[in-house]
Amino acid sequence: MSENNSGNEHTSAAEFLKGLWDENPVFVMVLGMCPALAVSNTAINSMAMGLATTFVLVFSSILVSSMRNLIPNQVRLTAYIVIIATMVTVIDFLLAAIVPDIHKTLGAFIALIVVNCIILGRQEAFAAKNNVKLSALDGLGMGLGFTFALLCIGSIREILGSGTLFNVPLFSDKFEPWVIMILPPGGFFTLGFLLLFFNWYKQRRKVKKV
Amino acid sequence: MNEENVHTEDAPKEPSSGRLIATLGIAGFFSGILLVGAYLFTLPMIQANKARALEAAIYKVLPGSKSFETLVLKDGTLEVFKNAEASNQGAPPNSIFAGYDSTGALVGIAVPAEEPGFQDIIVGIYGYNPSAKTIIGFEVLDSKETPGLGDKIVKDMAFKTNFAALSVEPELVVVKKGQKKNPNEVEAITGATISSKAVVRLLQKSIGNWKPAIEKYIATAQKDKQ
Numbered sequence: 001m002s003e004n005n006s007g008n009e010h011t012s013a014a015e016f017l018k019g020l021w022d023e024n025p026v027f028v029m030v031l032g033m034c035p036a037l038a039v040s041n042t043a044i045n046s047m048a049m050g051l052a053t054t055f056v057l058v059f060s061s062i063l064v065s066s067m068r069n070l071i072p073n074q075v076r077l078t079a080y081i082v083i084i085a086t087m088v089t090v091i092d093f094l095l096a097a098i099v100p101d102i103h104k105t106l107g108a109f110i111a112l113i114v115v116n117c118i119i120l121g122r123q124e125a126f127a128a129k130n131n132v133k134l135s136a137l138d139g140l141g142m143g144l145g146f147t148f149a150l151l152c153i154g155s156i157r158e159i160l161g162s163g164t165l166f167n168v169p170l171f172s173d174k175f176e177p178w179v180i181m182i183l184p185p186g187g188f189f190t191l192g193f194l195l196l197f198f199n200w201y202k203q204r205r206k207v208k209k210v
Numbered sequence: 211m212n213e214e215n216v217h218t219e220d221a222p223k224e225p226s227s228g229r230l231i232a233t234l235g236i237a238g239f240f241s242g243i244l245l246v247g248a249y250l251f252t253l254p255m256i257q258a259n260k261a262r263a264l265e266a267a268i269y270k271v272l273p274g275s276k277s278f279e280t281l282v283l284k285d286g287t288l289e290v291f292k293n294a295e296a297s298n299q300g301a302p303p304n305s306i307f308a309g310y311d312s313t314g315a316l317v318g319i320a321v322p323a324e325e326p327g328f329q330d331i332i333v334g335i336y337g338y339n340p341s342a343k344t345i346i347g348f349e350v351l352d353s354k355e356t357p358g359l360g361d362k363i364v365k366d367m368a369f370k371t372n373f374a375a376l377s378v379e380p381e382l383v384v385v386k387k388g389q390k391k392n393p394n395e396v397e398a399i400t401g402a403t404i405s406s407k408a409v410v411r412l413l414q415k416s417i418g419n420w421k422p423a424i425e426k427y428i429a430t431a432q433k434d435k436q
Contacts, residue, residue: 090248104352
């Protein structure tokens, strides 16, 4: 089944774990910046966005992978987009039905999961060439990596910008929230510092290994 | 056909257009079925959520109310909308809600209204006491105002107290924080002046539109009782 699976050296665990850290979609590949900046102003929004994206990634990967030999090469991108858009609309309906408050705050960004580069990128780069099991694990890993990254940004922004985490107050009344952190510039600042930290850490590990 | 080697670089034959169209047609067909299924499955839950949110807001803006009935505007006259609960389809457009306390006396009328704010349309609902001609409560149902600044119209408790007993006559006036002297003045939020003014504009416009119909309805209702 795994005809293009570069030498079969990848184990299932490796396919799952790479998305969490070594190939983290936000901190390493710098994909999906639009939701990472726009809906990361609170931890709960970040988590909802991350999990919604994970759902779409996993189910799109399963569908694309299971139909990879039926879809002609020439129309594959169109077919992938149809599959992704269907999954996004389903999760949009489900969120509106089950958690209306979160659906309201995420607003248009749910629908915009369709054009999140991570999703189409994983279908084209992985699910189209690998079997269903590996594709599902790849999607799950990437999705959880994305959720982890969003949660990092969201927690920092919420703690500094509102003085709360998951709506639980952390400081006494004397803490004056840094309003800029929950505004768009705060998203850029936080992401910039986190990227700086990740690259510094990676560099240091490389130097140590040598 | 080249089903076996569609993903190899050197596919010898192009698949026919018919196959391409069929593939996308089939994909679209199944996607449609899935979407209709998901829509039908979630629709009753989504409608129930909306109805619950509206109901909660009505009781909030009409303090002391225990029940309400839906009034629909037809040709300039308000009529009681009977099958609101039976159909479970929510209230029809152009409807307002009369809230009653436990003895059956009218507490006030809850009116939904909307007005462009700083970022997007602010949708709110307010309680209006027609006999005292005052606003007795206001809640934002939906807004995308700037987090931390404009969204204080939702979160700022001091701003909300503006609408506990706000006279609508002669008209609503926005003043700076701490300068409220008359019952028709609203203290704006520091740092959210545009959003505060949008709320006042929302109330002013909506009161102007609804007041004649509400007064007419109250007058006929009193006549009927006598």
